[in-house]
Amino acid sequence: MSLLVQKYGGTSVGTPERIKAVAERVKKSVDSGNQVVVVVSAMSGETNRLITLASDISQKPKPREMDVLVSTGEQVTIALLCMALSEIGQDARSYTGAQAGIRTDKSHNKARITDINTERVLADLNAGRVVVIAGFQGINDDGDVTTLGRGGSDTSAVAMAAALKADECQIYTDVDGVYTTDPRVVPNARKLDKITFEEMLEMASLGSKVLQIRAVEFAGKYNVTLRVLSSFEDGEGTLITTDDEENPLEQALISGIAFNRDEAQITVIGVPDTPGIAHSIVGPVADANVEVDMIVQNISGDKVTDFTFTVNRIDYDQTCEIVEQLAQDLGAANMSGRTDIAKVSVVGVGMRSHAGIASKMFGCLAKEAINILMISTSEIKISVLIDEKYLELAVRTLHETFELSDRRGEPAPE
Numbered sequence: 001m002s003l004l005v006q007k008y009g010g011t012s013v014g015t016p017e018r019i020k021a022v023a024e025r026v027k028k029s030v031d032s033g034n035q036v037v038v039v040v041s042a043m044s045g046e047t048n049r050l051i052t053l054a055s056d057i058s059q060k061p062k063p064r065e066m067d068v069l070v071s072t073g074e075q076v077t078i079a080l081l082c083m084a085l086s087e088i089g090q091d092a093r094s095y096t097g098a099q100a101g102i103r104t105d106k107s108h109n110k111a112r113i114t115d116i117n118t119e120r121v122l123a124d125l126n127a128g129r130v131v132v133i134a135g136f137q138g139i140n141d142d143g144d145v146t147t148l149g150r151g152g153s154d155t156s157a158v159a160m161a162a163a164l165k166a167d168e169c170q171i172y173t174d175v176d177g178v179y180t181t182d183p184r185v186v187p188n189a190r191k192l193d194k195i196t197f198e199e200m201l202e203m204a205s206l207g208s209k210v211l212q213i214r215a216v217e218f219a220g221k222y223n224v225t226l227r228v229l230s231s232f233e234d235g236e237g238t239l240i241t242t243d244d245e246e247n248p249l250e251q252a253l254i255s256g257i258a259f260n261r262d263e264a265q266i267t268v269i270g271v272p273d274t275p276g277i278a279h280s281i282v283g284p285v286a287d288a289n290v291e292v293d294m295i296v297q298n299i300s301g302d303k304v305t306d307f308t309f310t311v312n313r314i315d316y317d318q319t320c321e322i323v324e325q326l327a328q329d330l331g332a333a334n335m336s337g338r339t340d341i342a343k344v345s346v347v348g349v350g351m352r353s354h355a356g357i358a359s360k361m362f363g364c365l366a367k368e369a370i371n372i373l374m375i376s377t378s379e380i381k382i383s384v385l386i387d388e389k390y391l392e393l394a395v396r397t398l399h400e401t402f403e404l405s406d407r408r409g410e411p412a413p414e
Contacts, residue, residue, distance in 0.1 A: 007157035012231035014044035023084035042073025063108035074134035102138035111146035116163040151212030162222035176230035177238035254348035264316035270333025
């Protein structure tokens with residue numbers, strides 16, 4: 001008997017018919033001799049509907065009350081799925097994140113899981129029930145409902161799999177695996193049979209929407225076997241592994257092209273070039289729970305410099321407010337920002353042992369007259385910031401340059 005944790009996203013449970021189809025898939029797993037824990041998201045569009053309701057009432061609702069509101073979406077799904085399972089003869093029990101023992105820190109809207117008490121879940125599994133858990137949420141030490149941020153149901157599933165020592169965590173979504181890039185941008189993108197945790201972590205952090213980055217971090221840290229599958233068709237999906245398990249000589253240089261449209265750039269102009277100036281700017285931004293990504297500090301001139309960094313576009317307005325005050329306090333000449341930018345990255349563990357990847361990437365973009373605004377690198381990825389209007393052209397060109405298309409010449413599914 002294997003213990004499986006299955007996670008179903010919003011599109012997978014978007015209608016009553018799809019919820020019934022998920023119930024059939026879950027029962028099939030149980031009938032095959034498995035114990036099954038299911039983690040679900042809110043029905044497709046439900047979280048956005050709740051956020052819109054909040055905005056109709058208040059332009060700046062309290063984070064605690066937003067968590068109380070948006071956490072209700074998943075509670076609808078768990079109840080409906082348990083009803084559907086009951087209708088086909090499978091005993092099941094629904095749990096909110098709090099009831100499932102998911103404890104978090106006190107950071108509303110972006111909480112992190114600190115502990116999971118699996119006692120109630122294990123008791124139900126041992127009684128032959130399917131356990132259906134609301135993803136994306138937990139409870140803090142004050143007894144308040146917390147949410148984990150967009151995509152947090154992935155993290156809930158992987159964390160639960162780690163706590164239960166599950167044999168596999170299966171992420172069911174509207175695609176049948178991880179592709180070399182978004183098939184909507186490159187129709188002949190190739191589905192990967194496997195990818196390393198390192199590569200998937202980079203892909204997730206760089207804009208790939210298949211998995212939430214914190215979910216991949218959890219899986220890698222606790223060695224959770226992770227697989228991405230389709231809710232709508234059978235298949236092996238993509239296995240995310242601890243290493244490439246291939247002969248390094250045969251390892252592809254590049255596994256995929258990732259991109260992110262949700263970028264914003266902020267520049268503090270004419271800031272005094274003194275030790276600690278970077279911390280003076282980035283520190284207060286980080287204290288506001290805003291993640292800073294790419295950073296560039298220009299060469300000093302006349303004892304002043306320009307300091308540029310990027311954040312997620314959703315954090316742009318908040319960051320501008322913080323930096324505007326900082327610029328005044330630091331005696332900077334000015335500050336500027338823009339949101340019409342995007343990030344494109346090449347990712348692959350094979351880059352470690354091969355030189356010239358950056359040169360090939362930059363040459364490819366130069367041929368298309370695409371200007372590079374910022375550059376960031378690591379052992380297995382190179383990222384560039386470009387004007388958003390060139391994003392899809394850059395992705396298609398890089399995908400072709402690094403020969404990532406489906407070898408069969410068939411387009412990937414939409």
